[in-house]
Amino acid sequence: MTELKLPTLRDEEWRYADAGALERFAPASFDQWRDIEVVAGETMCECLVLDGSEPELRRLRIKVGERARAELFVVNAGADYTRCEVVVHLMQGAHFQFGGVTIGGGEATREFVTRLAHAHPDATSEQTIRAVHWGRATGNFLGRIEVARHAQKTDAAQDFKGLILERGASTNAKPELEIFADDVKCAHGAAIGQMDEQARYYMAARGIPPETAKKLLVRAFIADAFVALPDEAEQERLMNAALAALGDTL
Amino acid sequence: MLAIDNLHAEIDGKPILQGLTLNVNAGEIHAIMGPNGAGKSTLAYVLGGRPGYEVTAGSVSFNGQDLLALEPHERAAAGLFLGFQYPVEIPGVSNLQFLREALNAQRKARGEEPLSGAEFLKLAREKAGLLKLDMDMLKRNVNVGFSGGEKKRAEMVQMGILDPAFSVLDETDSGLDIDALRIVGEGINAIMRQPEKAVLLITHYQRLLDYVRPDHVHILARGRIVTSGGPDLALTLEREGYEAVAA
Numbered sequence: 071m072t073e074l075k076l077p078t079l080r081d082e083e084w085r086y087a088d089a090g091a092l093e094r095f096a097p098a099s100f101d102q103w104r105d106i107e108v109v110a111g112e113t114m115c116e117c118l119v120l121d122g123s124e125p126e127l128r129r130l131r132i133k134v135g136e137r138a139r140a141e142l143f144v145v146n147a148g149a150d151y152t153r154c155e156v157v158v159h160l161m162q163g164a165h166f167q168f169g170g171v172t173i174g175g176g177e178a179t180r181e182f183v184t185r186l187a188h189a190h191p192d193a194t195s196e197q198t199i200r201a202v203h204w205g206r207a208t209g210n211f212l213g214r215i216e217v218a219r220h221a222q223k224t225d226a227a228q229d230f231k232g233l234i235l236e237r238g239a240s241t242n243a244k245p246e247l248e249i250f251a252d253d254v255k256c257a258h259g260a261a262i263g264q265m266d267e268q269a270r271y272y273m274a275a276r277g278i279p280p281e282t283a284k285k286l287l288v289r290a291f292i293a294d295a296f297v298a299l300p301d302e303a304e305q306e307r308l309m310n311a312a313l314a315a316l317g318d319t320l
Numbered sequence: 321m322l323a324i325d326n327l328h329a330e331i332d333g334k335p336i337l338q339g340l341t342l343n344v345n346a347g348e349i350h351a352i353m354g355p356n357g358a359g360k361s362t363l364a365y366v367l368g369g370r371p372g373y374e375v376t377a378g379s380v381s382f383n384g385q386d387l388l389a390l391e392p393h394e395r396a397a398a399g400l401f402l403g404f405q406y407p408v409e410i411p412g413v414s415n416l417q418f419l420r421e422a423l424n425a426q427r428k429a430r431g432e433e434p435l436s437g438a439e440f441l442k443l444a445r446e447k448a449g450l451l452k453l454d455m456d457m458l459k460r461n462v463n464v465g466f467s468g469g470e471k472k473r474a475e476m477v478q479m480g481i482l483d484p485a486f487s488v489l490d491e492t493d494s495g496l497d498i499d500a501l502r503i504v505g506e507g508i509n510a511i512m513r514q515p516e517k518a519v520l521l522i523t524h525y526q527r528l529l530d531y532v533r534p535d536h537v538h539i540l541a542r543g544r545i546v547t548s549g550g551p552d553l554a555l556t557l558e559r560e561g562y563e564a565v566a567a
Contacts, residue, residue, distance in 0.1 A: 266410075267371070268408045269408055269409075269410045271370055271371065271392065271408075272404070272407070272408035272410065272462075273393075273410075273418070273421075273422070274369075274391070274392035274393045274396070275368050275369075275370075275392055275393075275395075275396060275402045275404075276393075276396055276418070276419070276422035276478065276482065277393050277396030277397050277422045277423070277425045277426035277429070277482065278393055278418075278421050278422050278425050279393045279425055280391075280393070282421060282425060286413055286417075286418075286421065287410070287412075287413070289412070289413075290410070290411060290412025290413045291412065293412055294412075
């Protein structure tokens with residue numbers, strides 16, 4: 071058995087991680103992956119709420135078979151360092167759908183790290199990530215997409231938006247595209263902003279109290295991440311989990 | 321109903337309103353006209369409590385309450401409606417959701433029961449019909465993708481649903497074509513022309529006043545009211561211009 075190399079902030083995929091929290095994990099946890107295989111033509115959909123009080127590493131490796139579909143929706147609202155890492159291998163004609171929200175205040179770092187291998191032709195992927203933070207919290211998205219030389223007609227999209235509710239909070243976005251095929255579409259976007267004060271005042275002018283206005287605006291902001299989730303009850307559950315993190319801190 | 325006394329207000333340290341005094345009684349419609357930069361929109365925003373507009377002197381009493389002591393959402397619950405010159409777009413929030421939240425927040429603040437979904441929809445349908453706005457528009461996100469005229473009609477639907485005692489309408493006529501102007505004018509009359517209500521209409525032009533006939537017309541210049549009169553004052557103004565009338 072080879073010795074496990076522990077990650078440090080010098081590693082590209084860990085550069086925005088919480089170094090102090092990394093030291094608190096058992097070394098073995100850096101080698102723990104949950105492997106999922108979606109067989110050809112099948113669809114899997116999973117919704118996760120990560121809202122524990124301890125540091126957490128949630129690492130998934132998903133192999134999406136030919137013409138299969140993997141859908142993953144995650145609310146990352148842990149009270150401490152919480153990292154959700156997803157490695158996806160897409161076979162021909164496969165699709166990967168990801169919706170992720172990091173939300174929270176305090177001091178914690180919450181992050182999504184995705185690495186998609188478009189290894190075969192005709193596969194598609196769509197990732198929508200929203201980050202909402204306050205206090206001294208940090209939300210990260212590191213999204214790597216690798217398109218192999220023969221993976222023609224790949225259509226990969228990733229979209230990140232961060233909403234900073236208070237000075238002191240931060241978000242980091244790191245789209246990383248490595249494309250060796252020539253007939254592909256890879257769209258990516260990253261934007262970070264503040265609450266729309268005009269919208270807040272407009273709501274107030276109609277009688278909506280500030281805390282309700284904030285909740286409505288945050289809800290609208292993160293809704294994009296769950297819009298591709300067909301099960302409306304699950305959509306509502308994730309939304310409520312995310313908004314619960316918002317609590318009455320505002 | 322509304323008593324503004326010697327109001328001074330500034331933005332970023334720059335004085336805009338400089339001793340404005342105005343009384344509006346229930347059952348009255350007042351029009352405020354004036355050249356660009358006179359302080360018309362500032363007056364609207366000060367009444368609406370918009371952040372960044374600082375009152376440095378004077379008072380505003382609304383039904384005996386100190387209006388300036390209330391937060392913007394409390395002013396709305398107290399019965400004040402501000403019609404925006406530039407209605408704000410809110411992506412991701414539908415008009416119906418927005419208005420139901422607003423109405424029920426106001427009702428809650430007044431100690432009234434919230435309207436159920438069905439009751440609210442009935443009310444929304446009725447008011448949208450009054451302003452000839454398609455119900456489908458209300459299912460869309462607040463003002464997103466609305467034309468200038470649609471935004472203004474949507475504002476009046478909001479006013480109809482929220483049913484305020486007092487409306488400050490800031491250039492509600494701007495951006496309207498002739499038909500929309502008539503519809504909006506008739507909407508204002510239907511919703512606000514009542515003995516227990518009052519309106520402050522801020523406008524540049526006479527044309528809205530052809531539909532919503534004011535009881536009093538005031539000319540605002542250099543941050544205060546320089547001339548007041550009856551409906552004829554607007555016509556004089558239209559004919560002779562601000563320079564002659566407000567000098």
